Amino acid sequence: MFSYIGRRASHSILSVIGLLTLVFFLTRLTGDPSALYLPLDATAEARAAFAKLNGLDQPIPWQFAEYLKDLLHLDFGQSLRQNRSAMEVALQAFPETLKLAFVAITLSTALAILVGSLAAARPGSLFDRIASVTSLAGASAPDFWVAIVGILVFAVGLELLPTSGTGTWAHWIMPIFVLMLRPFGLLVQVVRSTMLSALASPYIKTARAKGLRRQKIIFGHALRNSLLPVVTVAGDLATSLVNGAVVVESIFGWPGIGKLMIDSIIQRDFAVVQSTILVTATAIFILNIAIDLLYAVLDPRIRY
Amino acid sequence: MKSAHDSILKGEGPILKIEGLTVDFLSNDEPVRAVDDVSFHVNRGETLVILGESGSGKSVSTSTVMDLVDCPPGDIVGGSCLFDGTELSRLDAEGRRNINGRRIAMIFQDPLAYLNPVYTVGRQIAEVFESHDAARGKQARANAIELLRRVGIPEPESRVDFYPHQFSGGQRQRVMIAMAIALKPDILIADEPTTALDVSVQAQILDLLRDLQRETGMALVMITHDLEVAASMADRIIVMNGGKVVESGLAQEVFSNPQHPYTRRLIGALPHGEAAETSHRRSTEIAGATLLKVEHLTKEYVLASGAFAGKRTFRAVDDVSFEVRKGETLGVVGESGSGKSSIARILLRLNDPSSGQAIYAGENIFEMCGKRLVAFRRKVQMVFQDPYGSMNPRMNVRSIISEPWAIHRDLLPRSNWKDRVAELLDLVGLRPEHAERYPHQFSGGQRQRIAIARALASEPELIVCDEAVSALDVSIQAQVIDLLADLRTRLGLSYIFITHDLPIVRHFADRILVMKQGKIVEEGPTSALFSAPQHEYTQSLLKAVPKPKWLMSTEAPRAVPGAPRPERTRNGSMAG
Numbered sequence: 001m002f003s004y005i006g007r008r009a010s011h012s013i014l015s016v017i018g019l020l021t022l023v024f025f026l027t028r029l030t031g032d033p034s035a036l037y038l039p040l041d042a043t044a045e046a047r048a049a050f051a052k053l054n055g056l057d058q059p060i061p062w063q064f065a066e067y068l069k070d071l072l073h074l075d076f077g078q079s080l081r082q083n084r085s086a087m088e089v090a091l092q093a094f095p096e097t098l099k100l101a102f103v104a105i106t107l108s109t110a111l112a113i114l115v116g117s118l119a120a121a122r123p124g125s126l127f128d129r130i131a132s133v134t135s136l137a138g139a140s141a142p143d144f145w146v147a148i149v150g151i152l153v154f155a156v157g158l159e160l161l162p163t164s165g166t167g168t169w170a171h172w173i174m175p176i177f178v179l180m181l182r183p184f185g186l187l188v189q190v191v192r193s194t195m196l197s198a199l200a201s202p203y204i205k206t207a208r209a210k211g212l213r214r215q216k217i218i219f220g221h222a223l224r225n226s227l228l229p230v231v232t233v234a235g236d237l238a239t240s241l242v243n244g245a246v247v248v249e250s251i252f253g254w255p256g257i258g259k260l261m262i263d264s265i266i267q268r269d270f271a272v273v274q275s276t277i278l279v280t281a282t283a284i285f286i287l288n289i290a291i292d293l294l295y296a297v298l299d300p301r302i303r304y
Numbered sequence: 305m306k307s308a309h310d311s312i313l314k315g316e317g318p319i320l321k322i323e324g325l326t327v328d329f330l331s332n333d334e335p336v337r338a339v340d341d342v343s344f345h346v347n348r349g350e351t352l353v354i355l356g357e358s359g360s361g362k363s364v365s366t367s368t369v370m371d372l373v374d375c376p377p378g379d380i381v382g383g384s385c386l387f388d389g390t391e392l393s394r395l396d397a398e399g400r401r402n403i404n405g406r407r408i409a410m411i412f413q414d415p416l417a418y419l420n421p422v423y424t425v426g427r428q429i430a431e432v433f434e435s436h437d438a439a440r441g442k443q444a445r446a447n448a449i450e451l452l453r454r455v456g457i458p459e460p461e462s463r464v465d466f467y468p469h470q471f472s473g474g475q476r477q478r479v480m481i482a483m484a485i486a487l488k489p490d491i492l493i494a495d496e497p498t499t500a501l502d503v504s505v506q507a508q509i510l511d512l513l514r515d516l517q518r519e520t521g522m523a524l525v526m527i528t529h530d531l532e533v534a535a536s537m538a539d540r541i542i543v544m545n546g547g548k549v550v551e552s553g554l555a556q557e558v559f560s561n562p563q564h565p566y567t568r569r570l571i572g573a574l575p576h577g578e579a580a581e582t583s584h585r586r587s588t589e590i591a592g593a594t595l596l597k598v599e600h601l602t603k604e605y606v607l608a609s610g611a612f613a614g615k616r617t618f619r620a621v622d623d624v625s626f627e628v629r630k631g632e633t634l635g636v637v638g639e640s641g642s643g644k645s646s647i648a649r650i651l652l653r654l655n656d657p658s659s660g661q662a663i664y665a666g667e668n669i670f671e672m673c674g675k676r677l678v679a680f681r682r683k684v685q686m687v688f689q690d691p692y693g694s695m696n697p698r699m700n701v702r703s704i705i706s707e708p709w710a711i712h713r714d715l716l717p718r719s720n721w722k723d724r725v726a727e728l729l730d731l732v733g734l735r736p737e738h739a740e741r742y743p744h745q746f747s748g749g750q751r752q753r754i755a756i757a758r759a760l761a762s763e764p765e766l767i768v769c770d771e772a773v774s775a776l777d778v779s780i781q782a783q784v785i786d787l788l789a790d791l792r793t794r795l796g797l798s799y800i801f802i803t804h805d806l807p808i809v810r811h812f813a814d815r816i817l818v819m820k821q822g823k824i825v826e827e828g829p830t831s832a833l834f835s836a837p838q839h840e841y842t843q844s845l846l847k848a849v850p851k852p853k854w855l856m857s858t859e860a861p862r863a864v865p866g867a868p869r870p871e872r873t874r875n876g877s878m879a880g
Binding site for chain 1: 371406410418436
C-alpha cells in the first residue's frame, strides 16, 4: 500500500510540475502587470524600473528558470498587490475554502445517502417521487442564480441573513446552502440508483432469508455495497469545491481561494496565481489518493 | 430415511404443507403464471427433492415459503403455506423474521453472489445469531468459528476473518451452509446448491448436507435440475414442469417407473453409461487428417508480488501437447482451475502463451498476424459458457449472427445476409422470425443455439466449446449436444469440447484429455477411458458422479455407530 502511495505521489509531483509550467506561461499571456500597478502617466523609466524590480524585464524562459530555481528554495514569489509572500496569501485564503467545502460536501453526502436510501427502499412511493423532483431541481439550478435570489430574499428583503462576508454563523448559511444544492441533487440520484441495484442483488435475498431486520438490510448490507460509486461522485464534487467555489465565494464575498484566484488573475498578480494553483492542485492530489484508499477500505476486493 | 419414517409412524403432521400455491409474475402483457396450483408437503427429517428445469417454477415456489419473491412483479394469487401450524402468508414482518433464518433457512446456487462481498464471512455468520438474539459479540464469533469448523473449512480461527472472494467455490457454499444451519433450522431449503461446483466438490457438499441432516434431524428441501443429484439425495421427489407438479412420489419409484411423459423424457435424457457406448452422437470415423497440433504449450501468470514475497509465477497450462483431427471431437475434462479454459483462450489467440506452438493447417497460430490471423479467426470459432454474457444485449439476433460477415467481407454479399440468417436459425432449430428479437427474449438453451449459429456463420472448421452446455438444463443439454453432433456430420466440423461434466463427454467426444493443475494426466479414446481409467485423478472424477440414494447401502451404517441420532434441540413450541 505504501508503495502505491509513493507511486501515486511521484506521479502527482510530475503532474504538478507540468501544471505549474502551463500556468506560468499562460498567466504571462494576460498582459503586463506594470500597466495595472503604475499610474497611467508613468514614465518609461518608471515602468522599466518596476519591471526590473519584479524580474519582468528578462525573457520569459529566463523568468521561468528563475521561478523554478526559487521553487527549489520554497520561495514562491512576492505578491505584487499585497507586497508579501505569495504563498502566505494563498495559504491564508485556503482554509476558508476548505471549511466551506468540507461542511458542504459532508452535509450534502450524509443527507443524500439518507434521502436516496429511503427513496430506493420504496421505489415509486410518494417520498421517492418528492426526492426525485427535489434532487433533480437541486442538481440543475444554476448556483449563481440561487445565490443572488437568496441574497435578495433573505438578506435584502427579510433581513434575516447577512449579504456577504464572514464572522458569525449566520454568514455560513447561504454559502453552504448554495454549495450543497448541486452535490446533494447529484448524490441523491447516484445513491438511489446504486441502492436500487444493490437491493435487487442476491446477497440481499440471503440477508432476508437470514431474517435480518429491514433497517439492517437497507443500511447494513445494501448501502455498504452502494458506497463505492457514491464516493466516486462525492470525491469529484469535493474536488470542484476545494478548487475554490469561484462564483459562490465571489458573490458572498467569502475570502477563499477561489475568490483570491480570480482577483489575482484580474490583477495580474502572477506569483499569487501560481501559488494558489500549487496549493489547490496539491490538495486535489491528496484528496484523490485519499479516495483511492477509501475504496480499498470500503471494498475488501480492492487492494493496491 | 429413518427419521422421515419415524415422524410418519409417530403420526406427526408434515412440518411444511403447501397447498394450491399459485404465483404470477406481472409483465407488460399478460401476467405470467410461474407457479400453478402447486401442492406438496415436507415431513420432519426427510429430504424432498423438487426436480425441474429452469422456468419450471421450482425456485419460485420455495422462495414464496421464505417470502423472497418481490411483489411486484410477483403476485401471490392464492394458496396456503402451513409451517408447523402457522400460516406463513398471514405473518407480519416481525413474525416472518422469527421464522426466516431461525426455523427455515436457505442456501443458494451461486454463493459468491449470495454472500455480501464487503463483510467477512465470520461477520455474516455472526449476524444470524445477533439478529435472532441468540448470541452476540465474542460468543457469536466463537459460534461462527465452530460452524466453519463443522462445515469443513480448514483453520477456521483465521479464515473467519476472510472475505467471500478469498474462498474457493466449494468453500463458499460451505460458508453459506454454515450460515444456514447456525440456528439449527427445522427446514433447510437448498436451491441448486451444487450446480456451480465441480463434480468432486459437489460430492463433498452433498455428503456434508446428508451428514448435517443426520445430526440435526432437519428436513431438507432440495431444488435441482440435476437428475443424478436428485437421485442421490431424495427420499421423496416432486417433478415440476411449466409451473405445475407433474409427478410426485418416493424417489426410487419415480426414477425406476416414471409415469408422466415429461418425467420420462427427462430421465431418458440422463446419460446412461451403457447406452453411451453406442452413442449416435460420436462421430463414426475419425480418419481425418490432423487439423491442429499443439506442442508443449505453456502459459504462466505472474502473480502480484507482495511486500515480503518475491515475484511468483503460476503455471495455468503446463507443457500441454495434443492434436485434433478433422471431423473429430476432442473432449477436454477437468475441474475449475485445471487450465482447460486457458488453452481455449490461447488457441483462439485471445491470450498469448508463454511458450510452445500450435500448428493449424501447417501454420503456427502464435506467429500469425494481420490478414492471416483474420483468416484463422474465421476458421476457428468459440462457443462460450454464458451465451448471455457473450452477446451484445443491444444487438438483435440478426445483427449478432451477421456480424462475422461484416468483418470477413468476402464471405457473403450483403444481399444474401437475410436469407442466410434465416437458414442458420433453421439449422440450429430456431425460427426465422426470431431474427428480430434480442438476446434477453430467449431462454438459456435458445441463446446457446444463437451462439452456435453465430459461430457457424463464419463457416468455421473448428469450434471450441468452452463449457457450452454446462449452464443448460439436462434435456436442453441433450438437444444442444445432438445439434452439435448433427452439425459435425453435416458440415464436417471438428470440436474441442471443454467441460467439467463427465457424462456429457462420454456421449459426445471421440477422445478425451483429462487435465489437472495445467497438465494432461490422461488421454485416450472415450470408451477406453471410461471403462478403464488409468490415472488416479480420472478414477476419482468418475467416482464423484452421484449415485442414487437407494443404492448407497454401504453408506447407511455410517449414521449409526457411536452417536445415536441427536435429539432435536428444540421442540415444536419454539422456546427461544
